[in-house]
Amino acid sequence: QVQLVESGGGLVQAGGSLRLSCTASGSKFSTISIGWYRQAPGKHRELVAGITPGDGTHYSDSVKGRFTISRDKPKNMTYLQMDSLKPEDTAVYYCRVPFLYGDYDSVDTTFGSWGQGTQVTVSS
Numbered sequence: 001q002v003q004l005v006e007s008g009g010g011l012v013q014a015g016g017s018l019r020l021s022c023t024a025s026g027s028k029f030s031t032i033s034i035g036w037y038r039q040a041p042g043k044h045r046e047l048v049a050g051i052t053p054g055d056g057t058h059y060s061d062s063v064k065g066r067f068t069i070s071r072d073k074p075k076n077m078t079y080l081q082m083d084s085l086k087p088e089d090t091a092v093y094y095c096r097v098p099f100l101y102g103d104y105d106s107v108d109t110t111f112g113s114w115g116q117g118t119q120v121t122v123s124s
Contacts, residue, residue, distance in 0.1 A: 001026055001113065002025070002027035002097045003113070005115055006093065006094065006116065007020070007023075008021045009093060011121045012121070014122055014124050015084060015085065016085050016122070017083045017084075019079055019080065020079065020082065020095075020120070022034065022079070022080075022095035023076060023077055024076045027097070031053050032097050033050060033053060033097070033098045033100075034050065034051055034096070035047060035049065035098070036069060036078075037095075037107055038093045038094070038120075039094070039117075040090060043091075044107070045094070046107060047060050047099075047104055048060055049063065049068075049069035050099030051070070051071055051078065057070075058099070060104070063082075063089075066084045068083075069081075078095060085122045089122050090120060090121050092118065093117060094114050094116075094118075096112045096115070097112055097113045
């Protein structure tokens with residue numbers, strides 16, 4: 001069982017940047033895929049980005065070119081660098097193990113290990 005803790009959220013103006021961090025423990029980090037997800041008020045949780053054990057990266061169309069997912073395997077950390085933020089990026093952001101390709105269609109919030117989430121608010 002893996003435990004995840006997110007950090008780095010906050011309030012930022014449109015066009016600004018934030019970097020989220022996800023710390024993993026309790027599992028062999030280098031062999032697992034990890035995803036970043038977000039949920040805005042009144043909306044379903046959606047995939048933002050995922051990274052595979054081989055460091056292959058995947059992004060939703062809404063963040064492609066603006067967000068970058070990366071990982072530091074020795075530190076058991078995964079990061080989400082968010083640039084050119086927009087008000088519509090406002091949401092609670094979560095990391096989850098594992099990342100699944102099926103998450104592009106829908107996210108099962110009862111599956112996998114989730115962190116507690118971190119709030120990102122982008123003001124216009």
